[in-house]
Amino acid sequence: MKEFFFWKVWSSSERRFTIVALSTLLLAIVFFAFKIIAPLQNVIRWNVVSELSEISTVVDVLQLGQCQYGVSIPSHLVTESFMASVMEIDFTTIHIFWIFALIGLTLILAALTTMSRFWYLAGMVAFILFLAFSRLETLNVLGESNRTLFLIAVILYGAVTYYFHAFRPDLGIAFRIGGIALVSILLVILIALASKSAVPSLTIAAYSFPLWLFITVIFLLVSSTEIMAGLVWLSTSGSVIKGRSGLLNFIVISVLYLLLLLLMYLKNTRTIDWNMTLISPVYLAMGAAILGLWGFRRRADSTGTIIPFRRTGFWLYIGMFIISISFAALVAGTANDPVLETLEDVVVQGQLAMALLFFFYILVNFFPLFQQKLAVYKVLYKPMRFGLTQTRLFGFAGVVILFSTQKLLPVNQAIAGYFNGLGDLHTTTQEFPLAEQYYKLALQQEFQNHKSNYALASLALRQGDRNAAAYYFRQSLLKNPSPQAYAGLSGILIQENLFFDAVYSLQEGIRKFPESGELLNNLGMLYSRTNVADSAYYYVDKAEGKTKRPEIPATNLLSILAKSTDAGLLDSLASKSEKKNYLSWQANWLAVQNLRKKFTVESFSNESVSSDSLLSVSGLAYLLNYATNQAKQDSTTAKLLPKLALKNPMLAKDLTFAALYPEYYSGDKLKAIETLSAWAGEEEESNLYHKVLGHWLMQLGLYDKAIESLSVVEGIEGTIGMAVANALSNKKEIAVILLDKIQEKEKNASVEHLKQTLFSGVRPISPVDSLLLIANGSPSDANFNKAINANPFKASVVYAASEYWRKKKQTAKAYRIVLNALRYNEYAPEIWEQYAFLSLEQGLIGQGNEGEAKVQQYAVPADYQRFITRYQPMRALIEKQRAEFQ
Secondary structure, three states: OHHHOHHHHOOHHHHHHHHHHHHHHHHHHHHHHHHHOOHHHHOOOEEEEEEEEEEEEEEEEEEEOOEEEEEEEEEEEEEEEEEEOOOOOOHHHHHHHHHHHHHHHHHHHHHHOOOOHHHHHHHHHHHHHHHHHOOHHHHOEOOOOOOHHHHHHHHHHHHHHHHHHHHOOOOOHHHHHHHHHHHHHHHHHHHHHHEOOOOHHHHHHHHOHHHHHHHHHHHHHHOOOHHHHHHHHHHHOOOOOOOOOOHHHHHHHHHHHHHHHHHHHHHHOOOOOOOOOOOOHHHHHHHHHHHHHHHHHHHHHHOOOOOOHHHHHHHHHHHHHHHHHHHHHHHHHOOOHHHHHHHHHHHHHHHHHHHHHHHHHHHHHHHHHHHOOOOHHHHOOOOOOOOHHHHHHHHHHHHHHHHHHOOOHHHHHHHHHHHHHHHHHHHHOOOHHHHHHHHHHHHHHOOOOHHHHHHHHHHHHHOOOHHHHHHHHHHHOOOOOOHHHHHHHHHHHHHOOOHHHHHHHHHHHHHHOOOOHHHHHHHHHHHHHOOOHHHHHHHHHHHHOOOOOOHHHHHHHHHHHHHHOOHHHHHHHHHOOOOOOOHHHHHHHHHHHHHHOOOOOOOOOHHHOOOOOOOOHHHHHHHHHHHHHOOOOOOOHHHHHHHHHHHOHHHHHHHHHHHHHHHHHHOOHHHHHHHHHHHHOOOOOHHHHHHHHHHHHHHOOOHHHHHHHHOOOOOHHHHHHHHHHHHHOOOHHHHHHHHHHHHHHOOOHHHHHHHHHHHOOOOOOOHHHHHHHHHHHOOOHHHHHHHHHHOOOOHHHHHHHHHHHHHOOOHHHHHHHHHHHHOOOOOOHHHHHHHHHHHHHOOOHHHHHHHHHHHHHHOOHHHHHHHHHHHHHHHHHHHHHHHHHO
16 A cells, blocks of 8 residues: 555655645646536526516406405516526636646646657657647737747747756756746747737637647556556456465456456447446546556656656646646536547557457467466566557557547547537637638538537527527437436527427427426427416426426416415415515516405515616516515505616616606505596506596495596406495485396306495495594594594594694695695585685685585585684675775
């Protein structure tokens, strides 16, 4: 076990840098792990599309004994579907990649400086060639298409590395790494300050693709025999086996390992199509690479002075490891699936060919040692018959042969990945025609790759070409289908009114991805459009447990229940609903509460209004439903909604209408009545405004006004309203005629019950009566304010309140109350009495006489006589005072 800590005899600076290098590698592995979990989610987001619909609810209710009369108004429901976004590059992934890539490159170049002249020059020549192929001139540093940056990079890297190699071979690895890292930092600063490229990090990442791919492939091939070497250790290690030959164990587990690789190869090449779960190539590659941290030491030591492990081998290996894992993370982070498949093929076919030859190498060279029960792993890289170099050459030839059986598909996929990177670059810079050409070049190399097809569909959507987008979405489903592509295709089909095609597309997607909550939700919402409530409920309910955003299906479930469930079942289901802190769900909950006629206190969600006051679909639905549902509980929306109407002019009418409800029930009834009266005169929405106005007037006891408003309302609501208003104003004969007219068309038990209730003499119970009783018993400003706010038009309330404030010498306030009442209740003699008295107190004899005439017109003789007895002395006194003044 002590052999694992190979660096225990190294110097303190080497140990520190080893710990830093291993820590960097660990971070790179974590970076890769996050990106490889779901590559498509790195570049495609699940957006939520919200739609607004209306449902008829009754929030105005007039209780008449056991009957209720109400008028319907729209409440608003939110339905939400998932929509896959267009493909976009995450620049955080690019920047993190560059951090790890430059660290890995620094370690490799530092290791090169410690090697012999031949290997140093060979490595630097290869590096410069790849640097030239990376087209640094595309960064436009010091001028457009200027190659100065390339020359600067070659000079700096060449000079520093040559200095360490030729003039200071005595320096330790710490100085070499530090010097080369300084060059990398200087170049990064130069690019950041002088580059005219819009996206320099993405530009150089796209063009330097071959360099990173080459290093990654070399590393995967170099480490491809490490698992087999690990099996040798496992079979012959003294800690595992004592006194027995490890040959049989080695052969069994090696054959199983090779058989596993063979099955993966056959499945990847479509030779077999077995529905079985095999180990991911990611685990094979990671296992081999991590084993190589220990195993590469013995291989390096077997080369003599060519690659000394302490001075060269460890840093070379760890640098390649960091670059490989970060490059794989970059490929996954950009969802470049053809390159991912290339790397998978390199892993599987590389390990299959190299491990098979290495298996032959082990048996040929160490069969006698196995029989002697010796620890073969200690001499694994000291062959006695068949050389290690020959083994690797034959193994590499085997990899080439395996690639050839696929008609070099992995090579073509790598080229497609390169073109995809360039397409991403030009998409980001909004050079769409050029990006389209690069993606199509990628399709020429591998026409079924998901990345190119989805990217072309994204470009088509950006440019409004839905037909092309649908074509490329279908193409992206050929080999590597994705839920996002199915969602994109179905979305286009819906826009083209191809409903059944959209349903079929989603059903196919769910067969491929039964755990996709997004597709389940979308299919359920498609069914809900055709009122197939059972199927809609089934799929949306299923989606709630499978998506990462369960609040969205929960929101849709409320919408489906509100539209398709009877009142009894809705009450039962709603009572079991768990409340969610999600605005769309809360909007639908309030709509359901309106439907159930439940108006219990709900707290207001500040999330409904954004900082810029621009309303989303869910914010609008929430505010409208909250205003109507909480009209008797919260008056703040009466002021809030008109302010929001100024910021949202297209929604101004809906917002202002909803604001009338809290204004009427908790604020200024007169203002609400006046506004709605003005709107009722308009043609647009006049039916809605008239019936709501009629109901409000009926609640206030203004039955004649209510009849006037309800007479223009079309449909049964208006007819029933007129019948109720006539019955309450003691015109029962007219009420009978109206209700019988309804019964002639269709017998309705509820109408018959209403008729009996109205003729029983039942009157609506108004809270203003008890408030007036309290005010008269305990006169105070607060009590009379409550009474007058409850009904500013009721004669007894107006009379008592104006009399109270008149006695308190607040004539102006009393007069205003009377004037407001007369605007809608001009037939009440009590109000005209107060009008006459208050006019006299203000010296307005002409208006007082007008009031006196109205009292005479509307009051019974006894009441008029009582009034005139009080009125005449007041008028005579005022006239006498005027005469004396003259």
